[in-house]
Amino acid sequence: MNKNGIGRHIVFTGVPGCGKGTQARILKDKLSIPHLSTGEMLRAEAAKGTPLGLEIKALLNNGGFATDEMIIDMVSKRIDEPDCAHGFILDGFPRTLPQAxxxxxxxxxxxxxxxxxxxxxxxxxxxxxxxxxxxxxMKCGAGYHDKFQKPKIYGVCDVCGGMDFYRRLDDNRTTVQKRLINYRALTYPTIPYFEKKGLLRCVDGTGTIEAVSKKIDSILGIA
Ligand SMILES: [Zn+2]
Incomplete structure (x- = not known):
């Protein structure tokens, strides 16, 4: 909340792949406040091909992270934009104790x-x-999963009928393991930090997207 008691300011955290981005997007629509994903901000910068963008691209491709300074600067500018006046949802930030x-x-x-x-x-x-x-x-970008979300007809996209699919290069065991190790080392120290402030709320993220979303609504007192 801000000093006038209005607005919602929420942080989503958890290991990469826990579903925080998905949940942040669902909550964003319910609360009509922006979802600030530092990952998306960084990818947008990387796509511009600026010197900073290229530096970021190299870091992300190796499963690494941008520096605290880069990220803090980026977030600081973003939360001053008018659409953040009534709150925001942070996703992927803070990633380190200095960022917190x-x-x-x-x-x-x-x-x-x-x-x-x-x-x-x-x-x-x-x-x-x-x-x-x-x-x-490949054609429309619709997302699938070998086990949890198969196309209705094997090898054919439900949405556009396309028959070519791709996997992201960084969705491999080594990179994912690296991200999990990074999380333990860098981000995990922020958990007791927020716990001491009385702000931490833990949600079991192993259920369906809808089930997890309901738990989050009840924590935040959203009907
Ligand atoms: Zn398709």
């Missing part, structure tokens, strides 16, 4: 306090299964 401390300062400077930090908990082996099984239609 910087977020406190950014918010305090603006008279804002966080409503909740929602940690979506999913065991590593389930993350691996989710990520390694996913693929998409």
């Amino acid at each position: 401390e910087a977020l406190d300062k950014l918010l305090a400077d603006r008279g804002i306090s966080l409503d909740a930090v929602i940690e979506i908990q999913v065991p590593d082996e389930i993350i691996m299964e989710r990520i390694l099984g996913r693929y998409a239609c």
Whole structure:
């Protein structure tokens, strides 16, 4: 909330692949506040092909992360945009303890306090299964999964009838393992940090998207 008691300011956290992006997008529509994904902001920058963009691209392709400074600067500018006046959902930020401390300062400077930090908990082996099984239609981009979301007809896209599919290069075991190790080392220290502030809310992320979404609504008191 901000100093006038309006707005929602929520952080989603959890291991890469826990479903926080999906849940943030669902919540964004319910609350009519923007979903700020640092991953998307970084990919947009990388796509521009600027020197910073190329540096980011190299980092992301190796399963690494942009520096705290780059990210904090990016978020700081973004939350001052008019669409954030009534709140926002942060996804992928803060990723490190220094980022969490910087977020406190950014918010305090603006008279804002966080409503909740929602940690979506999913065991590593389930993350691996989710990520390694996913693929998409070459033609329309529709997403599928070897186990959880097969096309109705084998090898044919439900949406456009396309018959060519692809898997993301970074959806491989080595890169995913690297991301999980990075999470433990870099992001996990932010969990007790937020817990001490009384902001941490943990959600079991192993159910269906709808089930997880319902749990989040009840935590936030959304009818
Ligand atoms: Zn398709």
